[in-house]
Each structure stands twice: as structure tokens, then as C-alpha cells.
Amino acid sequence: TGGGFGSHRLSSLAVDASGKIYLSDRENQSVLVLSAKGDSLGVRGGFGAGPGQFRRIGALCSDAQGELWVLDEARRRVVHLDSGGAFLSEFQVAPDSLLDSARPAGIALSGRPLLAIADPGLKRVSIFTPQGALLRVLAGWDGGSFDRPVAVAWSGDSLAVADEGTQFVTVHRPALQAGTSR
Numbered sequence: 001t002g003g004g005f006g007s008h009r010l011s012s013l014a015v016d017a018s019g020k021i022y023l024s025d026r027e028n029q030s031v032l033v034l035s036a037k038g039d040s041l042g043v044r045g046g047f048g049a050g051p052g053q054f055r056r057i058g059a060l061c062s063d064a065q066g067e068l069w070v071l072d073e074a075r076r077r078v079v080h081l082d083s084g085g086a087f088l089s090e091f092q093v094a095p096d097s098l099l100d101s102a103r104p105a106g107i108a109l110s111g112r113p114l115l116a117i118a119d120p121g122l123k124r125v126s127i128f129t130p131q132g133a134l135l136r137v138l139a140g141w142d143g144g145s146f147d148r149p150v151a152v153a154w155s156g157d158s159l160a161v162a163d164e165g166t167q168f169v170t171v172h173r174p175a176l177q178a179g180t181s182r
Helices: none
Strands: 010-015 021-025 030-034 040-045 057-062 068-072 077-081 087-092 106-109 115-119 124-128 134-138 149-155 158-163 168-172
Touching (some): 030 057
Parallel strands (some): 106 149
Antiparallel strands (some): 149 158
16 A cells, blocks of 8 residues: 555455455545555545544445445544545434444445444444434344444345454344334
8 A cells, every 4th residue: 555645554444346445544534545456546534523534534335336434433423425535424323322332343335225333332233224314223143232343244134243242243134124223
């Protein structure tokens, strides 16, 4: 990731259908964009609290068109950017009553599309529409609970959750009617 990027601290990556690589950079609170060959294609975001900026950039994911959904861990929000890096929207990952405890860590986009957000602070995984409507909260597995879910990945309608606390990966097939909570 040389090629003029300067100092950076990489924390997450995503690849879109065209092979573009997106890397979250905690040093500069931005997204580095590379071609499939590794050539620099630019930077998205930057430090701040304005539209398309980040206070503490975290995990990210992309869709086939190169649109990005990026966790801003400090602001407890998902920031949605278009393929050119322009701000589209953002939404909060927890209700106001739980916001102080929220610590979003992992994000994944399904083909439906749906976004899954792993939150070790709240010990749960939340499933949202790309517009930010909460569809479901997963609080655990087989009657148990998550300890520190940190990463998520979709495969069709199945959602894999990596839990740092229990050191297990569990697979879920969540029912997705609006308003369900478990």
C-alpha cells in the first residue's frame, strides 16, 4: 500500500465485484482505494464529524457497484458512501438508551441486501436494511448469549458470527420480519 498513501494503520478490508480493494485506515480516518493490481485509486473520508467523515473508522463492506458501508466506531454509526466516495447517508447502530454501551466492531452486507453489525459492547448482532431500519437483533445462539461478537459474514441467508469472548463461530439463519427481537 505504498504508492503515495503515506503513514497509515490498516484495520479492515473489502473487495467489490470489479476487484477494487478498500482498506480502512485508522491513522488518517479514511478509506484507501486500490485497483485489483494494487494501484492507488484514491482516498475516501477523513477525520471529522461531517457527512462522509469519521472519528474512529472501523470495519467496512462494499456491494457489487462499489458503494461502501463503513463503521464509525466513535460515533456509533454506519456511513454509506457511493462508489466515488460521496456521502449518501448514515444511521445509528443502537437506540439512544444503549448508545453509550455500543461498540460496533464488524459489518457485513448480504445479497438481499441486509447489513449485519457485530457489537461486543452490547453483546449482540443487529440486522439492518441499507437505509438503517432495524429488522432484527440476535442476542445469542441456542438459548445462549454472545460474549463479544466482533465479526460477521453472510453466505446466502446464513450469517456467521465470530465471538471473541467464547472463541466460537456460530451460524444463524435469522427470520427477518420487521420488529422481531430474537
